[in-house]
Amino acid sequence: GAGVSQTPSNKVTEKGKYVELRCDPISGHTALYWYRQSLGQGPEFLIYFQGTGAADDSGLPNDRFFAVRPEGSVSTLKIQRTERGDSAVYLCASSPGGLQKTQYFGPGTRLLVL
Amino acid sequence: AQRVTQPEKLLSVFKGAPVELKCNYSYSGSPELFWYVQYSRQRLQLLLRHISRESIKGFTADLNKGETSFHLKKPFAQEEDSAMYYCALRASGAGSYQLTFGKGTKLSVIP
Structure with missing residues:
Protein backbone atom coordinates (compact mmCIF):
# COMPACT_ATOMS: atom_id res chain seq x y z
CA GLY A 1 0.00 0.00 0.00
CA ALA A 2 0.91 3.65 -0.13
CA GLY A 3 3.40 4.85 2.41
CA VAL A 4 3.64 8.15 4.20
CA SER A 5 3.80 11.02 1.75
CA GLN A 6 5.04 14.55 2.30
CA THR A 7 4.69 17.67 0.20
CA PRO A 8 6.48 19.60 -1.03
CA SER A 9 9.64 17.54 -1.39
CA ASN A 10 11.68 20.74 -1.44
CA LYS A 11 10.87 24.23 -0.26
CA VAL A 12 13.01 27.33 -0.64
CA THR A 13 11.90 30.44 1.17
CA GLU A 14 13.25 33.73 2.39
CA LYS A 15 14.00 34.64 5.96
CA GLY A 16 10.90 35.95 7.66
CA LYS A 17 8.40 34.13 5.45
CA TYR A 18 5.72 31.67 6.53
CA VAL A 19 5.77 28.04 5.34
CA GLU A 20 3.49 25.04 5.59
CA LEU A 21 4.64 21.46 5.25
CA ARG A 22 2.13 18.70 4.68
CA CYS A 23 2.12 15.06 5.75
CA ASP A 24 -0.26 12.31 4.57
CA PRO A 25 0.07 9.32 6.89
CA ILE A 26 -0.60 5.73 6.04
CA SER A 27 -4.35 5.16 5.94
CA GLY A 28 -5.67 4.03 9.29
CA HIS A 29 -2.64 5.11 11.28
CA THR A 30 -3.81 7.04 14.30
CA ALA A 31 -0.40 8.20 15.52
CA LEU A 32 1.58 10.82 13.63
CA TYR A 33 4.99 12.28 14.42
CA TRP A 34 7.09 15.15 13.12
CA TYR A 35 10.87 15.11 13.33
CA ARG A 36 13.51 17.56 12.14
CA GLN A 37 16.85 16.43 10.76
CA SER A 38 19.59 19.01 10.47
CA LEU A 39 22.70 18.38 8.39
CA GLY A 40 24.91 15.74 9.97
CA GLN A 41 22.43 14.96 12.71
CA GLY A 42 19.89 12.28 13.39
CA PRO A 43 16.18 13.09 13.37
CA GLU A 44 14.97 15.06 16.39
CA PHE A 45 11.44 14.77 17.73
CA LEU A 46 9.15 17.76 17.34
CA ILE A 47 5.55 16.75 18.02
CA TYR A 48 3.30 13.71 18.34
CA PHE A 49 -0.40 13.43 17.49
CA GLN A 50 -2.75 10.72 18.63
CA GLY A 51 -5.85 11.26 16.53
CA THR A 52 -6.60 14.95 16.21
CA GLY A 53 -4.86 16.13 19.35
CA ALA A 54 -1.23 16.94 19.94
CA ALA A 55 -0.35 14.54 22.73
CA ASP A 56 3.18 15.90 23.09
CA ASP A 57 4.59 19.06 21.52
CA SER A 58 7.60 19.27 23.80
CA GLY A 59 10.04 19.04 20.90
CA LEU A 60 8.86 22.18 19.11
CA PRO A 61 11.79 24.60 19.39
CA ASN A 62 9.75 27.78 19.94
CA ASP A 63 6.37 29.35 19.35
CA ARG A 64 7.11 29.99 15.68
CA PHE A 65 6.42 26.31 15.12
CA PHE A 66 2.91 24.92 15.17
CA ALA A 67 1.27 21.78 13.83
CA VAL A 68 -2.31 20.69 13.30
CA ARG A 69 -4.16 17.53 12.40
CA PRO A 70 -7.80 18.64 12.28
CA GLU A 71 -9.40 15.44 11.02
CA GLY A 72 -7.01 12.93 12.47
CA SER A 73 -5.35 12.15 9.16
CA VAL A 74 -3.36 14.79 7.24
CA SER A 75 -1.11 16.99 9.31
CA THR A 76 0.42 20.37 8.55
CA LEU A 77 3.53 21.74 10.19
CA LYS A 78 3.54 25.52 10.14
CA ILE A 79 6.57 27.71 10.62
CA GLN A 80 6.19 31.46 11.05
CA ARG A 81 8.89 34.09 10.51
CA THR A 82 11.34 31.52 9.23
CA GLU A 83 14.99 31.82 10.15
CA ARG A 84 18.08 30.44 8.43
CA GLY A 85 18.50 28.01 11.32
CA ASP A 86 15.18 26.39 10.42
CA SER A 87 16.80 24.93 7.30
CA ALA A 88 16.59 21.16 7.65
CA VAL A 89 14.77 18.08 6.44
CA TYR A 90 11.39 17.76 8.13
CA LEU A 91 10.30 14.16 8.49
CA CYS A 92 6.86 12.83 9.18
CA ALA A 93 6.15 9.34 10.50
CA SER A 94 2.99 7.45 11.30
CA SER A 95 2.16 4.30 13.20
CA PRO A 96 -0.96 2.26 13.88
CA GLY A 97 -1.17 3.66 17.39
CA GLY A 98 -0.23 2.11 20.66
CA LEU A 99 3.08 2.48 22.33
CA GLN A 100 4.88 -0.45 20.76
CA LYS A 101 4.15 0.13 17.13
CA THR A 102 6.71 0.70 14.41
CA GLN A 103 6.96 4.23 13.03
CA TYR A 104 6.94 4.47 9.23
CA PHE A 105 8.69 7.50 7.82
CA GLY A 106 7.92 9.68 4.86
CA PRO A 107 10.53 10.93 2.39
CA GLY A 108 10.81 14.29 4.11
CA THR A 109 10.57 17.91 3.04
CA ARG A 110 13.87 19.68 2.57
CA LEU A 111 13.45 23.27 3.72
CA LEU A 112 16.00 25.91 2.81
CA VAL A 113 15.67 29.37 4.30
CA LEU A 114 17.73 31.97 2.48
CA ALA B 1 16.84 12.51 29.44
CA GLN B 2 17.94 9.82 27.05
CA ARG B 3 20.85 9.96 24.67
CA VAL B 4 22.11 7.77 21.83
CA THR B 5 25.72 7.84 20.73
CA GLN B 6 27.10 6.47 17.50
CA PRO B 7 30.84 7.09 17.72
CA GLU B 8 31.66 6.54 14.05
CA LYS B 9 30.47 8.95 11.39
CA LEU B 10 31.87 6.79 8.62
CA LEU B 11 32.79 3.13 8.48
CA SER B 12 34.40 1.57 5.43
CA VAL B 13 34.77 -2.19 5.05
CA PHE B 14 35.57 -4.52 2.19
CA LYS B 15 32.92 -6.76 0.72
CA GLY B 16 32.82 -10.03 2.63
CA ALA B 17 34.37 -8.55 5.76
CA PRO B 18 32.51 -8.43 9.07
CA VAL B 19 30.70 -5.27 10.04
CA GLU B 20 29.99 -3.80 13.45
CA LEU B 21 28.22 -0.47 13.82
CA LYS B 22 28.45 0.78 17.36
CA CYS B 23 25.62 2.26 19.38
CA ASN B 24 25.67 3.26 23.04
CA TYR B 25 22.80 4.76 24.94
CA SER B 26 22.14 6.62 28.13
CA TYR B 27 18.80 6.01 29.84
CA SER B 28 17.90 5.18 33.40
CA GLY B 29 14.98 2.87 32.63
CA SER B 30 14.42 -0.09 30.31
CA PRO B 31 14.62 1.20 26.77
CA GLU B 32 13.48 -0.19 23.49
CA LEU B 33 16.25 -0.01 20.90
CA PHE B 34 16.01 0.16 17.13
CA TRP B 35 18.21 0.32 14.08
CA TYR B 36 16.93 2.36 11.15
CA VAL B 37 18.58 2.41 7.73
CA GLN B 38 18.46 4.93 4.92
CA TYR B 39 19.64 3.79 1.51
CA SER B 40 20.62 6.36 -1.10
CA ARG B 41 17.61 8.40 -2.22
CA GLN B 42 15.24 6.35 -0.08
CA ARG B 43 13.34 7.08 3.08
CA LEU B 44 14.30 6.06 6.57
CA GLN B 45 13.12 2.53 7.29
CA LEU B 46 13.21 0.19 10.24
CA LEU B 47 15.89 -2.46 10.01
CA LEU B 48 15.36 -4.22 13.30
CA LYS B 74 26.81 -8.63 10.11
CA PRO B 75 29.35 -11.38 9.45
CA PHE B 76 29.85 -10.71 5.73
CA ALA B 77 29.23 -7.24 4.30
CA GLN B 78 27.60 -6.85 0.89
CA GLU B 79 27.80 -3.87 -1.44
CA GLU B 80 24.06 -3.30 -1.06
CA ASP B 81 24.58 -2.74 2.66
CA SER B 82 26.12 0.66 1.90
CA ALA B 83 23.79 3.15 3.54
CA MET B 84 23.29 5.48 6.50
CA TYR B 85 22.46 3.66 9.73
CA TYR B 86 20.77 5.25 12.72
CA CYS B 87 20.40 3.79 16.17
CA ALA B 88 17.31 4.93 18.05
CA LEU B 89 15.87 4.57 21.52
CA ARG B 90 12.35 4.72 22.84
CA ALA B 91 11.86 5.13 26.55
CA SER B 92 9.71 2.72 28.49
CA GLY B 93 6.50 3.49 30.30
CA ALA B 94 3.35 5.43 29.64
CA GLY B 95 3.66 8.29 27.23
CA SER B 96 6.77 6.84 25.62
CA TYR B 97 6.51 7.13 21.88
CA GLN B 98 9.09 9.53 20.55
CA LEU B 99 12.31 8.11 19.18
CA THR B 100 15.68 9.53 20.18
CA PHE B 101 18.19 9.03 17.38
CA GLY B 102 21.95 8.96 17.22
CA LYS B 103 23.77 11.03 14.63
CA GLY B 104 24.16 8.06 12.32
CA THR B 105 26.99 6.08 10.78
CA LYS B 106 27.58 5.95 7.07
CA LEU B 107 28.58 2.45 6.03
CA SER B 108 30.54 2.12 2.82
CA VAL B 109 31.20 -1.39 1.52
CA ILE B 110 34.13 -1.45 -0.86
CA PRO B 111 33.84 -3.94 -3.72
Whole structure:
Protein backbone atom coordinates (compact mmCIF):
# COMPACT_ATOMS: atom_id res chain seq x y z
CA GLY A 1 0.00 0.00 0.00
CA ALA A 2 0.91 3.65 -0.13
CA GLY A 3 3.40 4.85 2.41
CA VAL A 4 3.64 8.15 4.20
CA SER A 5 3.80 11.02 1.75
CA GLN A 6 5.04 14.55 2.30
CA THR A 7 4.69 17.67 0.20
CA PRO A 8 6.48 19.60 -1.03
CA SER A 9 9.64 17.54 -1.39
CA ASN A 10 11.68 20.74 -1.44
CA LYS A 11 10.87 24.23 -0.26
CA VAL A 12 13.01 27.33 -0.64
CA THR A 13 11.90 30.44 1.17
CA GLU A 14 13.25 33.73 2.39
CA LYS A 15 14.00 34.64 5.96
CA GLY A 16 10.90 35.95 7.66
CA LYS A 17 8.40 34.13 5.45
CA TYR A 18 5.72 31.67 6.53
CA VAL A 19 5.77 28.04 5.34
CA GLU A 20 3.49 25.04 5.59
CA LEU A 21 4.64 21.46 5.25
CA ARG A 22 2.13 18.70 4.68
CA CYS A 23 2.12 15.06 5.75
CA ASP A 24 -0.26 12.31 4.57
CA PRO A 25 0.07 9.32 6.89
CA ILE A 26 -0.60 5.73 6.04
CA SER A 27 -4.35 5.16 5.94
CA GLY A 28 -5.67 4.03 9.29
CA HIS A 29 -2.64 5.11 11.28
CA THR A 30 -3.81 7.04 14.30
CA ALA A 31 -0.40 8.20 15.52
CA LEU A 32 1.58 10.82 13.63
CA TYR A 33 4.99 12.28 14.42
CA TRP A 34 7.09 15.15 13.12
CA TYR A 35 10.87 15.11 13.33
CA ARG A 36 13.51 17.56 12.14
CA GLN A 37 16.85 16.43 10.76
CA SER A 38 19.59 19.01 10.47
CA LEU A 39 22.70 18.38 8.39
CA GLY A 40 24.91 15.74 9.97
CA GLN A 41 22.43 14.96 12.71
CA GLY A 42 19.89 12.28 13.39
CA PRO A 43 16.18 13.09 13.37
CA GLU A 44 14.97 15.06 16.39
CA PHE A 45 11.44 14.77 17.73
CA LEU A 46 9.15 17.76 17.34
CA ILE A 47 5.55 16.75 18.02
CA TYR A 48 3.30 13.71 18.34
CA PHE A 49 -0.40 13.43 17.49
CA GLN A 50 -2.75 10.72 18.63
CA GLY A 51 -5.85 11.26 16.53
CA THR A 52 -6.60 14.95 16.21
CA GLY A 53 -4.86 16.13 19.35
CA ALA A 54 -1.23 16.94 19.94
CA ALA A 55 -0.35 14.54 22.73
CA ASP A 56 3.18 15.90 23.09
CA ASP A 57 4.59 19.06 21.52
CA SER A 58 7.60 19.27 23.80
CA GLY A 59 10.04 19.04 20.90
CA LEU A 60 8.86 22.18 19.11
CA PRO A 61 11.79 24.60 19.39
CA ASN A 62 9.75 27.78 19.94
CA ASP A 63 6.37 29.35 19.35
CA ARG A 64 7.11 29.99 15.68
CA PHE A 65 6.42 26.31 15.12
CA PHE A 66 2.91 24.92 15.17
CA ALA A 67 1.27 21.78 13.83
CA VAL A 68 -2.31 20.69 13.30
CA ARG A 69 -4.16 17.53 12.40
CA PRO A 70 -7.80 18.64 12.28
CA GLU A 71 -9.40 15.44 11.02
CA GLY A 72 -7.01 12.93 12.47
CA SER A 73 -5.35 12.15 9.16
CA VAL A 74 -3.36 14.79 7.24
CA SER A 75 -1.11 16.99 9.31
CA THR A 76 0.42 20.37 8.55
CA LEU A 77 3.53 21.74 10.19
CA LYS A 78 3.54 25.52 10.14
CA ILE A 79 6.57 27.71 10.62
CA GLN A 80 6.19 31.46 11.05
CA ARG A 81 8.89 34.09 10.51
CA THR A 82 11.34 31.52 9.23
CA GLU A 83 14.99 31.82 10.15
CA ARG A 84 18.08 30.44 8.43
CA GLY A 85 18.50 28.01 11.32
CA ASP A 86 15.18 26.39 10.42
CA SER A 87 16.80 24.93 7.30
CA ALA A 88 16.59 21.16 7.65
CA VAL A 89 14.77 18.08 6.44
CA TYR A 90 11.39 17.76 8.13
CA LEU A 91 10.30 14.16 8.49
CA CYS A 92 6.86 12.83 9.18
CA ALA A 93 6.15 9.34 10.50
CA SER A 94 2.99 7.45 11.30
CA SER A 95 2.16 4.30 13.20
CA PRO A 96 -0.96 2.26 13.88
CA GLY A 97 -1.17 3.66 17.39
CA GLY A 98 -0.23 2.11 20.66
CA LEU A 99 3.08 2.48 22.33
CA GLN A 100 4.88 -0.45 20.76
CA LYS A 101 4.15 0.13 17.13
CA THR A 102 6.71 0.70 14.41
CA GLN A 103 6.96 4.23 13.03
CA TYR A 104 6.94 4.47 9.23
CA PHE A 105 8.69 7.50 7.82
CA GLY A 106 7.92 9.68 4.86
CA PRO A 107 10.53 10.93 2.39
CA GLY A 108 10.81 14.29 4.11
CA THR A 109 10.57 17.91 3.04
CA ARG A 110 13.87 19.68 2.57
CA LEU A 111 13.45 23.27 3.72
CA LEU A 112 16.00 25.91 2.81
CA VAL A 113 15.67 29.37 4.30
CA LEU A 114 17.73 31.97 2.48
CA ALA B 1 16.84 12.51 29.44
CA GLN B 2 17.94 9.82 27.05
CA ARG B 3 20.85 9.96 24.67
CA VAL B 4 22.11 7.77 21.83
CA THR B 5 25.72 7.84 20.73
CA GLN B 6 27.10 6.47 17.50
CA PRO B 7 30.84 7.09 17.72
CA GLU B 8 31.66 6.54 14.05
CA LYS B 9 30.47 8.95 11.39
CA LEU B 10 31.87 6.79 8.62
CA LEU B 11 32.79 3.13 8.48
CA SER B 12 34.40 1.57 5.43
CA VAL B 13 34.77 -2.19 5.05
CA PHE B 14 35.57 -4.52 2.19
CA LYS B 15 32.92 -6.76 0.72
CA GLY B 16 32.82 -10.03 2.63
CA ALA B 17 34.37 -8.55 5.76
CA PRO B 18 32.51 -8.43 9.07
CA VAL B 19 30.70 -5.27 10.04
CA GLU B 20 29.99 -3.80 13.45
CA LEU B 21 28.22 -0.47 13.82
CA LYS B 22 28.45 0.78 17.36
CA CYS B 23 25.62 2.26 19.38
CA ASN B 24 25.67 3.26 23.04
CA TYR B 25 22.80 4.76 24.94
CA SER B 26 22.14 6.62 28.13
CA TYR B 27 18.80 6.01 29.84
CA SER B 28 17.90 5.18 33.40
CA GLY B 29 14.98 2.87 32.63
CA SER B 30 14.42 -0.09 30.31
CA PRO B 31 14.62 1.20 26.77
CA GLU B 32 13.48 -0.19 23.49
CA LEU B 33 16.25 -0.01 20.90
CA PHE B 34 16.01 0.16 17.13
CA TRP B 35 18.21 0.32 14.08
CA TYR B 36 16.93 2.36 11.15
CA VAL B 37 18.58 2.41 7.73
CA GLN B 38 18.46 4.93 4.92
CA TYR B 39 19.64 3.79 1.51
CA SER B 40 20.62 6.36 -1.10
CA ARG B 41 17.61 8.40 -2.22
CA GLN B 42 15.24 6.35 -0.08
CA ARG B 43 13.34 7.08 3.08
CA LEU B 44 14.30 6.06 6.57
CA GLN B 45 13.12 2.53 7.29
CA LEU B 46 13.21 0.19 10.24
CA LEU B 47 15.89 -2.46 10.01
CA LEU B 48 15.36 -4.22 13.30
CA ARG B 49 14.26 -3.77 16.90
CA HIS B 50 15.69 -5.51 19.92
CA ILE B 51 12.42 -6.95 21.18
CA SER B 52 11.98 -8.90 17.96
CA ARG B 53 15.34 -10.64 18.36
CA GLU B 54 15.41 -11.38 14.66
CA SER B 55 17.95 -11.17 11.87
CA ILE B 56 17.13 -8.89 8.97
CA LYS B 57 19.25 -8.93 5.81
CA GLY B 58 21.86 -10.83 7.80
CA PHE B 59 22.10 -8.12 10.47
CA THR B 60 21.69 -8.80 14.16
CA ALA B 61 21.88 -6.62 17.23
CA ASP B 62 21.90 -7.59 20.88
CA LEU B 63 20.91 -5.27 23.69
CA ASN B 64 23.61 -5.30 26.36
CA LYS B 65 22.16 -3.53 29.37
CA GLY B 66 25.40 -3.82 31.34
CA GLU B 67 27.36 -1.96 28.70
CA THR B 68 24.32 0.09 27.57
CA SER B 69 25.05 -0.89 24.00
CA PHE B 70 23.12 -2.10 20.98
CA HIS B 71 25.74 -2.73 18.34
CA LEU B 72 24.68 -3.83 14.85
CA LYS B 73 26.60 -6.72 13.34
CA LYS B 74 26.81 -8.63 10.11
CA PRO B 75 29.35 -11.38 9.45
CA PHE B 76 29.85 -10.71 5.73
CA ALA B 77 29.23 -7.24 4.30
CA GLN B 78 27.60 -6.85 0.89
CA GLU B 79 27.80 -3.87 -1.44
CA GLU B 80 24.06 -3.30 -1.06
CA ASP B 81 24.58 -2.74 2.66
CA SER B 82 26.12 0.66 1.90
CA ALA B 83 23.79 3.15 3.54
CA MET B 84 23.29 5.48 6.50
CA TYR B 85 22.46 3.66 9.73
CA TYR B 86 20.77 5.25 12.72
CA CYS B 87 20.40 3.79 16.17
CA ALA B 88 17.31 4.93 18.05
CA LEU B 89 15.87 4.57 21.52
CA ARG B 90 12.35 4.72 22.84
CA ALA B 91 11.86 5.13 26.55
CA SER B 92 9.71 2.72 28.49
CA GLY B 93 6.50 3.49 30.30
CA ALA B 94 3.35 5.43 29.64
CA GLY B 95 3.66 8.29 27.23
CA SER B 96 6.77 6.84 25.62
CA TYR B 97 6.51 7.13 21.88
CA GLN B 98 9.09 9.53 20.55
CA LEU B 99 12.31 8.11 19.18
CA THR B 100 15.68 9.53 20.18
CA PHE B 101 18.19 9.03 17.38
CA GLY B 102 21.95 8.96 17.22
CA LYS B 103 23.77 11.03 14.63
CA GLY B 104 24.16 8.06 12.32
CA THR B 105 26.99 6.08 10.78
CA LYS B 106 27.58 5.95 7.07
CA LEU B 107 28.58 2.45 6.03
CA SER B 108 30.54 2.12 2.82
CA VAL B 109 31.20 -1.39 1.52
CA ILE B 110 34.13 -1.45 -0.86
CA PRO B 111 33.84 -3.94 -3.72
